[in-house]
Amino acid sequence: VLRAAGRVAGYAATRPEETAALTTVGATEAMFHGKHQPGITTPLQARGHLVAFDLAAGAGRKEAAALLRRWSAVAKELMAGRPAAGGPDGPGHDTGIALDAGPSSLTVTFGFGRTFFARTGLTARLPAALDPLPAFSADALDAGRSNGDLWVQIGADDALVAFHALRALQREVADTARVRWQMNGFNRTPGATARPMTARNLMGQIDGTGNPKPSEEDFDRRVFVPASPGKPQEWMEGGSYAVVRRIRMLLDDWEKLPVDRQERVIGRRKADGAPLSGGTETTEMDLDKAGPDGRLVIPDNAHARISSPEKNGGAAMLRRPFSYHDGIAEDGAPDAGLLFICWQADPFRGFVPVQRKLDRV
Known part of the structure; x- marks a missing residue:
């Protein structure tokens, strides 16, 4: 880092x-x-x-x-x-x-x-x-x-x-x-x-x-x-x-998951990025919305929920990443993923609180 x-x-x-x-x-x-x-x-x-x-x-x-x-x-x-x-x-x-x-x-x-x-x-x-x-x-x-x-x-x-x-x-x-x-x-x-x-x-x-x-x-x-x-x-x-x-990213494992499972991991629809609580990509997430089965529509461990400013005391950072692909690893899987770059006025009030929550999942 x-x-x-x-x-x-x-x-x-x-x-x-x-x-x-x-x-x-x-x-x-x-x-x-x-x-x-x-x-x-x-x-x-x-x-x-x-x-x-x-x-x-x-x-x-x-x-x-x-x-x-x-x-x-x-x-x-x-x-x-x-x-x-x-x-x-x-x-x-x-x-x-x-x-x-x-x-x-x-x-x-x-x-x-x-x-x-x-x-x-x-x-x-x-x-x-x-x-x-x-x-x-x-x-x-x-x-x-x-x-x-x-x-x-x-x-x-x-x-x-x-x-x-x-x-x-x-x-x-x-x-x-x-x-x-x-x-x-x-x-x-x-x-x-x-x-x-x-x-x-x-x-x-x-x-x-x-x-x-x-x-x-x-x-x-x-x-x-x-x-x-x-x-x-x-x-x-x-x-x-x-x-x-x-x-x-463990792409071989990820791509084996059905789309609905991928969406629950992220908390957003894959097709258009809309939150699972409904609307379009830019619609604010309804973190309290439950489905007919009584379960939260956006799961407790969904990435979008855990990383949201609402769940991190307003902590926010400007993410500006690149994807990367460095060939095929020794295990035969692609050595590929995200060059995550985030900008903020203070990492201890931006990146750190969010990463601590993600680390507990």
């Missing part, structure tokens, strides 16, 4: 109501400068790369600052659909991987892990929200895919554009840092459906219906860090904390 704190730029959280033709996907541009970093409220993108770096031995605050300047310069150019010229001390030429393509909604999001602050002599600025997460009994964490000094999230609606950004940023690292771990993900491409829709995960379920909406009055309070003048975390104002988890 890695949590990252970031702030630099931003982008709108909604797509046009009318679906764009696939030929226009490349022309869509995300803003580099803004109140918040891009890649947080940006709509889900078709391709993503997550990569964590550790600073090299001997590299400190000066080297980290220089790297962040180089990264920022490259990200600004790439997000505008221009070649990566490189930072002042970087390679200085573009690889040509994304020639002929537009920006394709490319976003680059930068974050700091807990260990970054000690490595750069900034322990006085370490926010309490980056304290280690509590242990959860159902976890089987892979240390090789956990933590890191620096974290980068790349998203785009074209696979070559996304890889181009990954390669360009990696080249700028030079001897300053080394890759600690890297993961690749995907979502449905914009324009693949007749109208904009909430994404489906690899279990075929509509996933993300209950996300906080930018139109809601408390959206910023839940997702972004408020002002805290004079406090060590003052620099985080307007930033957000990400919790990243690689969740393997």
